[in-house]
Amino acid sequence: MTGNPLYIAFLWHMHQPYYKDPFTGIYRLPWVRLHGTKDYLDMVEILEDFPEIRQTFNLVPSLLEQLRDYTENNATDVYLSLTMKNPQDLTDADKIFILENFFLANWDNMIRPFPRYYELLVKRGLRFIKGELTRTIKYFSVHDFLDLQVLFNLSWIDPMYRRKDPFLSELAKKGKGYTEDEKKLLIEKQFEILKRIIPKYKELNAKGQIELSASPFYHPILPLLWDTDLSKIAMPHIRLPQKRFSNPEDAVKQIKDATGYFEKTFGYKPAGMWPSEGSVSEDVIRAVNAEGIKWVATDEGILANSLDIRLRDYSGSITDPSRFYRPYSFSDVSIIFRDHKLSDLIGFVYSEWEPKNAADDLINRLLDIRSSLPHDRPYIVPIILDGENAWEHFRNDGHDFLRCLYERLSNEKLLKAVTVSEFLKYDAGEKLGKLHAGSWINANYSIWIGHEEDNIAWDYLNDTRTDLEAFTKLNPCKPVDEAWQAIYVAEGSDWNWWYGDEHQTETQEEFDELFRLNLMKVYKVIGKETPPNLFVPVLRENRAISPEVIIRGFINPKIDGLVTSYYEWYQGAHLAVGKSGGSMHRAESLVSHIYYGFNQSTLFLRIDPKTSINDFPPDTTFSINIAKPFAFRVNVAYRDGIVQPGLFEKKNGEWEKIKDITEAAMQDILEIAIPFKDIKAKAEDELSLFITAYRGNEEIERCPWRGNISITVPTPDFEATMWY
Structure with missing residues (x-):
């Protein structure tokens, strides 16, 4: 390709769930405020x-609304209320809540940089059992709680502002022994940052450097x-809710309200839209067109299914x-289609790299793409991901990486970063004969429908909406705007x-x-008794947990306890332990990630530590508990640098060791190979397993902490079926 540069369209998606309690008006979780000060x-x-x-x-308009609620209406959240409370006035319940929740930050990048904060974490316990906090609070002084209130909020302020603002800089340097006045001023600084967010977007948008979409x-x-x-x-055999939900008018309402609120905030209607989770269908595109939207973005899987082609080969390269x-x-x-691989490198991989190496790698990949293209037209690479959730996993909140990347990109004449609308002036796009209905995840909607819990939620929403609609028809003069708003909130993707x-x-x-409170709010507004089922959690304890990345092909990793190559486990699945796709963290985890995959004969498992295997208690044992199709357990003890793995089978209610496992290693990570024949598993059997960690005889961790991992033993033609 000569002549045209390769155009790069970064789209940063800024979103948080709607955290406001519809009855109290208080935000139940603090992530709008805290991501506001950090990201x-x-x-x-x-x-x-x-x-x-x-x-x-x-x-996302609901994010803008929440930000404005904080800055214009003095909104508060549970965490902010407990921050502002004088430590002398904290109840035992308050103290337990603080010890449980005020360490919800990345340990390495947000807590360890503050020695006092990490000291308090160790004092609380890196791994703790919730019931033990009743005793733990007795060892925390008033000054401990005051320092914790300050450091939790300070850690969620971007390092750039902690350096530039004299007060924040001094507060960070002071490190401990904070005062009530300093705490109050810190929160004032938080709100100063929040108030600058929307004006700054307006400013750079007016300059033409950024485009805003909704x-x-x-x-x-x-x-x-x-x-x-x-x-x-996309899923012909999906199990659907008992009642079909079909309300196109609600979809149109959510689009209209979005463009209207955007216009109210920025003075014009947006040209572009990232449909929530990149979810599209033909009817939806017609609806956004009717509201004046000129472009949308979604994922490469939608394009592959729309064109009925395979975009990538077995190695993951674009064909x-x-x-x-x-x-x-x-x-x-x-419509632009997200490069899934490049976007995920930023979201999930580069945080572990040196910033310059990561930036160079991305630039080199982009240059390789450019060299693979003909010179007949301009081409665009869309890189689309969350704009707030990745950075806590990077050192310095991602600034070092972004600065290296932007500097390289600014100086690279063969690459040009553009807004989406800017590129579409060159090429508005070839018409598609059909558009596949799906999302950015697996090109379907399985995250939000099909599971028992998802379907229960859809039925609850459907029943509540039906009751509201019936009430409205019988009482046309009654004000029900609050009830409809609660329905629209409950329609958000975040609950499912x-x-x-x-x-x-x-x-x-x-x-x-x-989710259930918003449905209850509907009945409160219309004066009807709340159905009893809305008082019962939708969440079920016994369920299978799907990975963030599914198994895509056979793997054959070298069992040496080392990350020999990123690609060694690339075709396998991985599950982030306690990762919320965002800002919530399992504070008590020994484990950060679980990887798993297989070849025709063997199951492979990999456990990555949250910090270092050397930090494990000396008597730590991991158990891989297999519940289906037969009950087996693999115990992996690590004693004096030696891995001691054994396979146990449950016989007559007792665990009996049947053999040693020969392929297991633990150095930087734990890797283990388990032949399917050893656990009596054959092709198409479903394996159901979970992993527990023990300190002596005491269970200290379960992964996943709710439910289990489900793996289907592959058939001989497994890899062929994974192509699309």
Whole structure:
């Protein structure tokens, strides 16, 4: 490719669930406020140092509404209320809550840089049992709690502002022994940062350096509001809710409200939209077109299914770059398709690399893409991901990486960072004959529908909406706006993100309760008795947990306890232990990630420590507990640098050792190979397993902490079936 540069479209998606309790008006979780001070402002301010870099920021209206609620209406959240409370007045329940929740930050990058903060974490316990906190609080002084209140909030302020602001800089240097006045001023600084966010986006947008786009108001999965039966297109055998949900008018309402709120905030309607979770369908695209949207973005899997082609080969390489790196259109709406691999490198991989090496790697990949393309037209590489959730996993909140990347990109004449609309002036896109109905995850909607919990939630929503609609018809003069707002909030994607078998967080119960509270609010407004089922959690204890990345092919890792190569486990699955896809963390974890995969004959498991294997208690044992199809357990003890793995079978209610495991190693990570024949598993059997960690005879951790990992033993043609 000569002549044209390769155009790069970064789209940063800024979103948080709607955390407000509909009865109290208090936010149940603090992540809008805390990501506001750590991520939303600096992500756009850093661009002022790189005027050649143009980007697109997708701002979800419900996030903007929550930010404005904090800055204009003095909104508060449970965590802020407990921050402002004088430690002398804290109840035991307050203290337990603080010790459980005020360490919800990345340990390495947000807690360890503050020695006193890490000292308090160790004092609380790196791993703890919730019931023990009743005793633990007795060892924390008033000054301990005051320091913890300050350091939790200080750690969630971006390092750039901690350096630039004299007060914040001195507060960080002081490190401990804080005063009530300092705490109050810290929170004032938080709100100063929050108040600068929207004006800064307006400023850079007016300069033309950034484009602003939107999502549907409360972040719903639009195609499922349109018709839950659309999920059958990608998943013909899906088990659907008992009642079909089909309310296209709600999808249109969420789009209209989004563009209206955006116009109220920024003075014009957006040209572009990231449909929540990249979820699209043909009807939805027609609806966004009717509201004046000129372009949308979604994932490469949607393009592959729309064109009925395989975009990537077995190695993960793009098979025909000229068909991928270009826009398309449907119903007069241009569509760009996210490069899943490059986006995930930023979101999940580069945080472990040296910043310059990571930036160089991405630039080199982009240059390789450019060299693979013909010179017949301009081409675009869309890199689309969360704009707030990745950075706590990077040192210095990602600034070192971003600065290296932006500097390289600014100086590289063969690459050019543009806004989406800027590129579409060159090429509005070739028309698609059809558009696949799906999302950015696996090109389907399985995250949000199909699991027992998901389907229960859809039925609860459907029943409540039906009751509200019936009441409205019988009482046309009664004010029910609050009730409809609660319905629209409950239609958001975030509740079902945590239902089902895919994601876990220690605050799942909060999400479950917020979903049901919004439905309860409907009955409160219309004066009807709340159905008893809404008082019962949707969450079920016994469920399978799906990985963030599914198994895509056979693997044959070298069992040496080392990360020999990133690609060694690339075709396998991985599960982040306690990762919320965002800002919540399992504070008590020994384990950070579980990887698993197989070849025709063997199951492979890998356990990555949260810190270092050397930090494990000396009498730590891991147990791989296999419940299906037969009960087996693999115990892996690590004593004096020697791995001692054994396979046990449950016979007559007792565990009996049947053999040693020959392939196991623990150095930087734990790796183990378990032949399927040893656990009596044959092709198409479902394995159900979970991993426990013991200190002596005491269980100190379970992974996943709720439910189990489900693995289907492969058939001989497994790899062929994984192509699309």
